[in-house]
Amino acid sequence: MTDVNTILAEADKALDQSLDRLFDLVRIPSISTDTAYKEDCRRAAERIVADLSGLGFSAALRDTPGHPMVVAHFEPKGATGKVPHFLFYGHYDVQPPDPLDKWMTPPFQPEKRTGKDGIVRLYGRGTADDKGQLMTFIEAMRAWITTTGTLPLKATILIEGEEESGSPSLIPFLKQNRGELSCDAAFVCDTNMWDEKTPAITTRLRGMVKDEITITGPRVDLHSGAYGGPAANPIRILSRLLSKLHDKNGKVTIPGFYEGVSDLPKEVKVQWQKLKFSDRKFLREVGLSVPAGEKGKGALEQVWARPTAEVNGIWGGYMGAGTKTVIPSQAHAKLTFRLVGKQKPEKILKAFRAFAKAEVPKDCRIDFAAYGSGSPASEIAGTSPLIRKSAKALKDEFGRDTALIGSGGSIPIVRYFKDILGMDSVLIGFGLNDDALHSPNEKYNLSSFHRGIRSWVRILAALAR
Amino acid sequence: MTDVNTILAEADKALDQSLDRLFDLVRIPSISTDTAYKEDCRRAAERIVADLSGLGFSAALRDTPGHPMVVAHFEPKGATGKVPHFLFYGHYDVQPPDPLDKWMTPPFQPEKRTGKDGIVRLYGRGTADDKGQLMTFIEAMRAWITTTGTLPLKATILIEGEEESGSPSLIPFLKQNRGELSCDAAFVCDTNMWDEKTPAITTRLRGMVKDEITITGPRVDLHSGAYGGPAANPIRILSRLLSKLHDKNGKVTIPGFYEGVSDLPKEVKVQWQKLKFSDRKFLREVGLSVPAGEKGKGALEQVWARPTAEVNGIWGGYMGAGTKTVIPSQAHAKLTFRLVGKQKPEKILKAFRAFAKAEVPKDCRIDFAAYGSGSPASEIAGTSPLIRKSAKALKDEFGRDTALIGSGGSIPIVRYFKDILGMDSVLIGFGLNDDALHSPNEKYNLSSFHRGIRSWVRILAALAR
Numbered sequence: 041m042t043d044v045n046t047i048l049a050e051a052d053k054a055l056d057q058s059l060d061r062l063f064d065l066v067r068i069p070s071i072s073t074d075t076a077y078k079e080d081c082r083r084a085a086e087r088i089v090a091d092l093s094g095l096g097f098s099a100a101l102r103d104t105p106g107h108p109m110v111v112a113h114f115e116p117k118g119a120t121g122k123v124p125h126f127l128f129y130g131h132y133d134v135q136p137p138d139p140l141d142k143w144m145t146p147p148f149q150p151e152k153r154t155g156k157d158g159i160v161r162l163y164g165r166g167t168a169d170d171k172g173q174l175m176t177f178i179e180a181m182r183a184w185i186t187t188t189g190t191l192p193l194k195a196t197i198l199i200e201g202e203e204e205s206g207s208p209s210l211i212p213f214l215k216q217n218r219g220e221l222s223c224d225a226a227f228v229c230d231t232n233m234w235d236e237k238t239p240a241i242t243t244r245l246r247g248m249v250k251d252e253i254t255i256t257g258p259r260v261d262l263h264s265g266a267y268g269g270p271a272a273n274p275i276r277i278l279s280r281l282l283s284k285l286h287d288k289n290g291k292v293t294i295p296g297f298y299e300g301v302s303d304l305p306k307e308v309k310v311q312w313q314k315l316k317f318s319d320r321k322f323l324r325e326v327g328l329s330v331p332a333g334e335k336g337k338g339a340l341e342q343v344w345a346r347p348t349a350e351v352n353g354i355w356g357g358y359m360g361a362g363t364k365t366v367i368p369s370q371a372h373a374k375l376t377f378r379l380v381g382k383q384k385p386e387k388i389l390k391a392f393r394a395f396a397k398a399e400v401p402k403d404c405r406i407d408f409a410a411y412g413s414g415s416p417a418s419e420i421a422g423t424s425p426l427i428r429k430s431a432k433a434l435k436d437e438f439g440r441d442t443a444l445i446g447s448g449g450s451i452p453i454v455r456y457f458k459d460i461l462g463m464d465s466v467l468i469g470f471g472l473n474d475d476a477l478h479s480p481n482e483k484y485n486l487s488s489f490h491r492g493i494r495s496w497v498r499i500l501a502a503l504a505r
Numbered sequence: 506m507t508d509v510n511t512i513l514a515e516a517d518k519a520l521d522q523s524l525d526r527l528f529d530l531v532r533i534p535s536i537s538t539d540t541a542y543k544e545d546c547r548r549a550a551e552r553i554v555a556d557l558s559g560l561g562f563s564a565a566l567r568d569t570p571g572h573p574m575v576v577a578h579f580e581p582k583g584a585t586g587k588v589p590h591f592l593f594y595g596h597y598d599v600q601p602p603d604p605l606d607k608w609m610t611p612p613f614q615p616e617k618r619t620g621k622d623g624i625v626r627l628y629g630r631g632t633a634d635d636k637g638q639l640m641t642f643i644e645a646m647r648a649w650i651t652t653t654g655t656l657p658l659k660a661t662i663l664i665e666g667e668e669e670s671g672s673p674s675l676i677p678f679l680k681q682n683r684g685e686l687s688c689d690a691a692f693v694c695d696t697n698m699w700d701e702k703t704p705a706i707t708t709r710l711r712g713m714v715k716d717e718i719t720i721t722g723p724r725v726d727l728h729s730g731a732y733g734g735p736a737a738n739p740i741r742i743l744s745r746l747l748s749k750l751h752d753k754n755g756k757v758t759i760p761g762f763y764e765g766v767s768d769l770p771k772e773v774k775v776q777w778q779k780l781k782f783s784d785r786k787f788l789r790e791v792g793l794s795v796p797a798g799e800k801g802k803g804a805l806e807q808v809w810a811r812p813t814a815e816v817n818g819i820w821g822g823y824m825g826a827g828t829k830t831v832i833p834s835q836a837h838a839k840l841t842f843r844l845v846g847k848q849k850p851e852k853i854l855k856a857f858r859a860f861a862k863a864e865v866p867k868d869c870r871i872d873f874a875a876y877g878s879g880s881p882a883s884e885i886a887g888t889s890p891l892i893r894k895s896a897k898a899l900k901d902e903f904g905r906d907t908a909l910i911g912s913g914g915s916i917p918i919v920r921y922f923k924d925i926l927g928m929d930s931v932l933i934g935f936g937l938n939d940d941a942l943h944s945p946n947e948k949y950n951l952s953s954f955h956r957g958i959r960s961w962v963r964i965l966a967a968l969a970r
Contacts, residue, residue, distance in 0.1 A: 246730065250828050259792030264815045265711065265914020268843050269798035269807030270784065271791060275816040275838075276747065283748035286741070319735065326736060327724030329868040333734035342734030350729045351740040352831050357818035358839060363715050363876045365841050365914070366817050373740075374823060376830050378733050403794040411828045449730025449830070 042188045044501045051183035051493050058179040058493060059152070059162070059486075061091065065132070065171050066150040066164040072107055072133035073205040081107040081201050084132040088199055091178065095185050097197065102217075104209035107133060107201030111220070114181070114197075117190040124503055125194035127223040127463070129453060130174025130230065131203035134166035135478045142480035152486065160486035168475040172484035173229045174199060176470060176492030183497055192504030196223055203230075207452065214460040222461045225426055227499075228453060229492075231469035234315060234443040236485065239434035239495065241427060242467035244344055244446035245454055247379035249389050249414025253278070253396060254372045256405040261357075262367040272404050274371035275356045281399040282373060285349045290334040292349045294395045300382030304345050308422070308444075312340050315443055344446025348378040349392075377414075378448065385414030415455045420464055429505070430466055433498035437491055470495070507653045509966045516648035516958050523644040523958060524617070524627070524951075526556065530597070530636050531615040531629040537572055537598035538670040546572040546666050549597045553664055556643070560650050562662065567682075569674035572598060572666030576685070579646070579662075582655040589968055590659035592691040592928070594918060595639025596668035599631035600943045607945035617951065625951035633940040637949035638694045638957065639664060641935060645961030657969030661688055665918075668695075672917065679925040687926045690891055692964075693918060694957075696934035699780060699908040701950065704899035704960065706892060707932035709809055709911035710919055712844035714854050714879025718743070718861060719837045721870040726822075729830040737869055739836035740821045746864040747838060750814045755799040757814045759860045765847030769810050773887070773909075777805050780908055809911025813843040814857075842879075843913065850879030880920045885929050894970070895931055898963035902956055935960070 051058075070084035071077040085101050085108045092099035092112040099112035110132070116123055137147035145151045150164030162172065177197075184191050198221060202209055214221060234240040257274040258267070287293050304312075319339040323329055333342040342348075356371030358364035377388050393408055400406045420427055422444045431442035447467075454465040470492035476482045516523075535549035536542040550566050550573045557564035557577040564577035575597070581588055602612035610616045615629030627637065642662075649656050663686060667674055679686060699705040722739040723732070752758050769777075784804040788794055798807040807813075821836030823829035842853050858873055865871045885892055887909045896907035912932075919930040935957035941947045 248730070248830070250830075252828075257793065262791055263914060264813075264817060264841055265713075265843065265912070266808065267791065268813040268815045268841070268913060269802075269811055270788065270796050270804035272793055272795065272797040273815060275819050276751070279744040279747035279816070279819070282741065282744035323735065323868075326727055326732065327868075328722065328737055330737065330866050331735050332737040332866070337734075339735035343731065346734055348729075348733040350733045350738060350832060351744070351822065352729060352829060353822035353824045353833070354740050354744070354836065355820045355824040357816065359818045359820040359837075363717075363839060363841070364817060365713070365715075367815060368818070371819065372824075374828060376729055376733070376828070378730065401795050401797070403788075403792075447730070448733060449728060 044498060047183050047187045047497050047501075048494055050187045051180065051497055054179070054183065054186070055490055055493075058175065059489070061179070062162070062167070062172055062175045062489065063150040063164070065175065066166050067148055069148045070133050070166070070201065071136050072202050074136060078107070081133060085110050085199070085201055088132060092197060095182055099197075102213070104213055106209040109201065109209070109213055110197065110199035111217070112197040114191050114195040116192060116194055119194075123194050125196065125223045126503065127196045127198055127221060127226040128177050129198050129200070129226055129228045130177070131170045131200040132174070133201045133204050134169065134171070135204050137165045137480070139480060144481055147482070161483040162486055162489060163481060163483045165482055167484040168471050168482055168488075169477040170203070170230050172489055173469050173471065173492065176489060177227070177229055177496045179493045180496030180500060183493070184500060192500055196221060210453070211456060211460065214456055218461060223463055225463050226457045226465040228451070228465050228467050229469050230451075231447070231467045232471040232473060233469070233488070234445060236472055236487070237438065238440050238443050239438045240443040240445045241430055241434070242447050243422060243427060243444045244380075244419045245417060245451055246344075246347070246446075246448055247383065247385060247415045247417040248376055248450050249379065249385035250374070250376045250411045251389060251392060252372065252374045252409040252411070254370055254407045254409070255400060256370050256407070258367060258369050261369050264365040264367050267367055271367050272401055273367050274404065275368060277400060277404060278354070278356065278371040278373055281396055282351055282354075284399065290332065292347065294349070294388075294391050296391045297347065297349075297388065299387070300384065301347060302381050304341055309341075311444060314441075315340070343448035345380055347380050347383055350376050350378070352376055379414075380417045381419075383416060385416060389414065415450060418454050418458060420466065426464070426466055429502040430468060430499050433502040434468070434495055437495045437498055468495070468499070509963060512648050512652045512962050512966075513959055515652045516645065516962055519644070519648065519651070520955055523640065524954070526644070527627070527632070527637060527640045527954065528615040528629070530640065531631050532613055534613045535598050535631070535666065536601050537667050539601060543572070546598055550575050550664070550666055553597060557662060560647055567678070569678055571674040574666065574674070574678055575662065575664040576682070577662040579656050579660040581657060581659060588659045590661065590688045591968065592661045592663055592686060592688040592922075593642050594663050594665070594691055594693045595642070595695065596635045596665040597639070598666045598669050599634065599636070600669050602630045602945070604945060609946055612947070626948040627951055627954065628946060628948045630947055632949040633936050633947055633953075634942040635668065635695050637954055638934050638936065641954060641957030642692070642694055642961045644958045645965060648958070648962055649965060657965055661686060675918070676921060676925065679921055683926060688928055690928050691922045691930040693916070693930050693932050694934050695916070696912070696932045697936040697938060698934070698953070699910060701937055701952070702903065703905050703908050704903045705908040705910045706895055706899070707912050708887060708892060708909045709845075709884045710882060710916055711809075711812070711911075711913055712848065712850060712880045712882040713841055713915050714844065714850035715839070715841045715876045716854060716857060717837065717839045717874040717876070719835055719872045719874070720865060721835050721872070723832060723834050726834050727832040729832050732832055736832050737866055738832050739869065740833060742865060742869060743819070743821065743836040743838055746861055747816055747819075749864065755797065757812065759814070759853075759856050761856045762812065762814075762853065764852070765849065766812060767846050769806055774806075776909060779906075780805070805911075808913035810845055812845050812848055815841050815843070817841055844879070845882045846884075848881060850881055854879065880915060883919050883923060883930075885931065891929070891931055894967040895933060895964050898967040899933070899960055902960045902963055933960070933964070
């Protein structure tokens with residue numbers, strides 16, 4: 041096998057051309073949410089197809105009711121025995137660039153600029169989300185193919201064009217092409233490093249289930265003078281219900297809520313402590329200072345490894361200017377439960393509803409309106425070979441332990457890959473917190489791009505072994 | 506002194522003409538909220554001025570920045586010694602008649618119709634609110650003057666034209682004419698009987714003070730995935746705060762809230778029990794069945810004699826269709842406190858705010874926005890001579906004990922008369938619960954009108970003694 045250093049040298053040597061190819065892609069305004077850019081989306085997809093075909097992939101643009109998908113396969117040459125097969129995912133569509141007047145350079149005229157801090161940054165819409173990221177694995181594969189004539193494993197590339205507009209075509213597409221797209225695992229390149237020096241793999245994602253409640257008291261809105269006292273006020277019932285969701289230690293009180301939630305393993309705890317995350321700074325950035333979650337748990341653990349019951353919206357009665365002395369007929373709230381471990385969305389929803397019903401007087405009503413059936417948390421053990429190999433490859437590149445981190449939110453693609461294609465996802469990306477995704481002056485550090493490419497060169501080598 | 510029965514006979518004899526005069530007044534669409542009817546409001550006022558002048562009042566139309574007032578004075582002839590002086594209040598303006606298509610006969614073409622139940626009703630906008638009511642005391646005075654050539658006391662009549670549009674000119678007008686309008690007491694004819702057989706005097710009105718709170722947590726709306734757990738959620742803080750306002754017995758928990766609230770005197774309790782008020786029916790009419798207020802107190806006592814803390818509106822976070830996984834920056838609620846006895850609005854507001862502040866974590870903020878300074882409760886003792894005489898007169902007319910009732914809401918005029926003119930108000934009216942005030946097919950029973958006139962004939966006699 042060719043020494044990985046030879047391939048890395050090729051990647052280094054080709055960096056300027058890699059950058060040219062990225063900039064060519066960024067110049068295409070492939071905004072998926074705006075139909076005015078439909079042809080641009082197609083052009084971006086076609087460009088990737090042509091590029092991958094040139095590298096020896098069997099690549100094709102695949103039409104959907106929305107924007108086309110790019111699917112490309114590479115069969116390694118001279119492979120013997122069972123060769124691992126992985127899917128690599130990214131998306132070529134980008135967010136709209138508004139407000140345009142806040143950009144220092146036009147969003148679709150990418151530019152490399154060196155800051156006063158000496159850091160070289162690549163500016164332009166999509167440099168970080170996700171064109172720059174998806175090009176890291178494509179350019180790494182190019183370096184492999186240029187140097188060795190092949191890849192060390194079987195690769196399928198799936199580049200979507202609707203990620204920024206809710207991926208409406210994705211589920212049907214995955215279902216229709218289940219056989220073709222099912223691999224040993226997926227590598228999703230759309231996440232961040234821990235910081236600019238520390239590589240990261242996101243191994244935990246919280247699940248989620250949502251509910252909406254409506255409490256109905258009196259048949260109609262009542263005058264609070266004529267009825268205040270004897271008449272049930274649904275806002276008061278709702279407030280009481282919501283206030284009972286947590287005990288004074290911040291724990292959720294719904295019976296059975298913590299079933300399937302395990303304490304954080306000691307080694308994970310130790311690893312996270314090493315990240316030296318500042319709860320103080322995290323809260324200060326949003327104008328807060330007092331940790332509000334479960335007592336005795338740090339912010340990282342709360343966000344990455346603990347379930348929540350949050351109220352996302354509440355409304356009822358008179359909400360206009362001035363006053364109206366009304367006892368409203370109805371009060372409403374929207375809730376989300378973030379899930380971890382083995383918590384089952386359907387069980388959580390059922391338990392919450394039983395809990396809520398018990399809080400409503402017998403002459404009042406409670407109605408529920410769920411949105412979707414929810415999704416459980418997903419987690420890959422840090423000890424799994426995929427994670428170990430990838431983490432080692434990243435450490436070799438960055439000279440630092442790879443952080444195995446969590447994400448408090450959901451990443452839908454991970455759920456779809458698991459549910460439809462039956463495969464786990466490994467989330468590796470090289471973005472940074474200050475990349476200004478979805479904002480003016482989006483950027484991707486040149487070092488993210490360069491070391492991203494080098495990292496994938498190493499990961500491909502590691503996975504082949 | 507002329508026998509009161511002579512005067513009552515005159516009132517009976519003149520009933521048809523009284524009705525004609527009422528109908529002439531109802532025909533004028535004096536809608537105060539709609540500028541298109543500005544001239545009609547003036548016409549209604551002028552009509553009353555002319556009518557009272559014809560009776561011997563010194564009556565005048567008095568301009569204001571809004572609709573004019575009618576002020577009229579009557580000096581009794583041949584009076585010796587100190588003559589009592591009372592003010593009689595009503596309003597000539599009416600509510601808009603919409604929705605017009607729901608009226609069985611046009612709102613400003615009054616009609617007398619006998620129902621299948623044999624009850625004769627006077628239909629038309631303003632028949633009950635308040636033209637029919639104010640005409641009861643004017644027609645009673647007419648009967649007195651026709652029969653005896655005078656009234657048995659000094660009378661000032663104040664008829665307002667902006668009651669249905671918030672009385673913007675009233676406070677300045679009362680202040681500018683304090684000397685002229687200050688009397689021994691006011692009689693306000695704009696309330697209901699207990700039921701069609703039972704006359705009533707409203708002797709208790711709850712006071713009120715309002716507040717609005719805004720709780721600010723994070724500086725901006727946060728993603729509930731990225732921050733759910735450690736970040737304070739203002740909706741949760743608000744819910745907890747509101748849920749703590751009442752204990753499990755329905756009592757308000759704000760320290761000092763019940764200062765100045767006395768238990769109901771036994772004789773009042775006994776009197777109210779005799780009214781045979783059905784809590785069950787009262788609640789059933791609005792779709793409820795479980796009394797929600799203070800445990801151990803009936804609905805009447807709760808509405809007439811107990812203070813409340815009610816939430817009139819609540820809002821925060823995402824309230825649209827579907828879901829948004831947000832932890833909002835702010836949550837809001839509007840509250841009203843109904844007051845009784847000697848509760849002081851400013852003290853209640855202060856105590857509530859201290860209570861609320863204590864519920865807010867130190868990194869969050871609470872802001873308050875009061876609307877006005879509130880008003881204390883008003884109450885006239887059932888033992889006061891004014892009430893005793895009026896109640897006796899009503900009993901003589903109806904052959905039933907007069908109910909001394911309360912009202913859960915405020916009647917602003919009572920507060921203004923007390924604060925600006927230093928006089929108590931006696932609230933006597935002949936409306937019924939089914940009069941459809943502010944609704945299509947507003948009506949006033951002929952018996953309300955007729956016995957209303959007769960009642961005032963008796964009350965004037967009683968007050969003169």
